[in-house]
Amino acid sequence: MSETVDRPGPLLELRRVSVHHGSVAALARVTAAFRPGEITCVLGENGSGKSTLVSLLSGLCRHDEGEVLLDGHPVRFRSPKAARAAGIATVWQDLAVAPLLSVWRNFFLGAEPTRGAWPLRRLDLATARETTVRAMAQVGVPGIDPDRPASTLRAGERQTLAIARALHFGVRALVIDEPTAPMTVQQHTLVGQAVLTARARGLAIVAVTNNPRYAHLVGDRFLLLAHGHVAGDLTREDVDADVLTRLMAGGDELNSLTARLRQLHPELEDR
Numbered sequence: 001m002s003e004t005v006d007r008p009g010p011l012l013e014l015r016r017v018s019v020h021h022g023s024v025a026a027l028a029r030v031t032a033a034f035r036p037g038e039i040t041c042v043l044g045e046n047g048s049g050k051s052t053l054v055s056l057l058s059g060l061c062r063h064d065e066g067e068v069l070l071d072g073h074p075v076r077f078r079s080p081k082a083a084r085a086a087g088i089a090t091v092w093q094d095l096a097v098a099p100l101l102s103v104w105r106n107f108f109l110g111a112e113p114t115r116g117a118w119p120l121r122r123l124d125l126a127t128a129r130e131t132t133v134r135a136m137a138q139v140g141v142p143g144i145d146p147d148r149p150a151s152t153l154r155a156g157e158r159q160t161l162a163i164a165r166a167l168h169f170g171v172r173a174l175v176i177d178e179p180t181a182p183m184t185v186q187q188h189t190l191v192g193q194a195v196l197t198a199r200a201r202g203l204a205i206v207a208v209t210n211n212p213r214y215a216h217l218v219g220d221r222f223l224l225l226a227h228g229h230v231a232g233d234l235t236r237e238d239v240d241a242d243v244l245t246r247l248m249a250g251g252d253e254l255n256s257l258t259a260r261l262r263q264l265h266p267e268l269e270d271r
């Protein structure tokens with residue numbers, strides 16, 4: 001119980017949330033809590049509901065049962081814009097940036113700094129470039145050329161740019177969908193650094209990943225999804241990277257772990 005005394009309350013919470021796509025329950029009575037300064041890695045096989053969870057938290061789809069709470073208050077984001085206005089930024093798996101625009105344009109995307117007063121107000125290019133370079137350095141990518149087209153960035157760098165942007169604009173929660181193309185260790189490392197910076201700044205982070213070793217390295221909690229259900233809600237103390245790898249594959253080990261956890265924590269019965 002002492003664990004809960006020091007931990008901040010959840011920023012975002014799902015209580016018995018279901019999302020249907022037609023007759024398919026992509027998420028079924030999912031209960032989970034995402035706290036400031038905590039990285040929750042979401043793991044599960046294809047079709048387990050990970051993308052639906054990202055869509056729900058980003059305002060792309062809505063729940064039809066249960067409650068989504070922000071700071072303890074029920075919310076229902078009508079659009080991605082509404083989720084962003086509530087302080088939730090999403091790093092999309094393949095659309096983290098606009099590829100034809102430069103790195104600095106992508107960083108600001110319509111919120112560029114200006115100087116002078118109207119009607120002589122104009123874009124402050126020097127500040128825009130400097131800010132981009134500084135923000136990227138803060139998340140572990142020093143010396144980036146801000147004029148490079150974003151299309152020349154690799155998957156991990158694009159995600160890092162989106163994370164740097166979210167940090168700069170002061171979001172409170174970061175939802176990260178891992179790129180579909182496999183990432184190299186180097187690219188994973190880049191994103192990992194950025195994610196850890198975001199955690200140090202107190203953001204609540206929900207990171208979808210297919211890589212259990214990476215998850216174990218950066219994650220504080222692990223939410224395992226299977227067929228839209230929570231199959232496990234674990235902490236670093238519960239699992240090591242090998243167990244997490246085996247759990248992701250489902251099967252007996254996951255079943256017995258789920259049963260053991262439910263025995264120890266009757267409150268998990270509904271998950």
Ligand SMILES: Nc1ncnc2c1ncn2[C@@H]1O[C@H](COP(=O)(O)OP(=O)(O)OP(=O)(O)O)[C@@H](O)[C@H]1O
Binds near residue numbers: 024048049
């Ligand atoms: N737009 C949709 N219409 C109908 N069914 C959908 C739709 N989107 C997802 N589903 C179904 O909902 C379930 C969960 O899908 P979801 O994409 O959330 O899983 P996922 O874990 O992200 O899978 P993947 O790793 O393949 O992206 C699956 O059975 C999927 O077929």
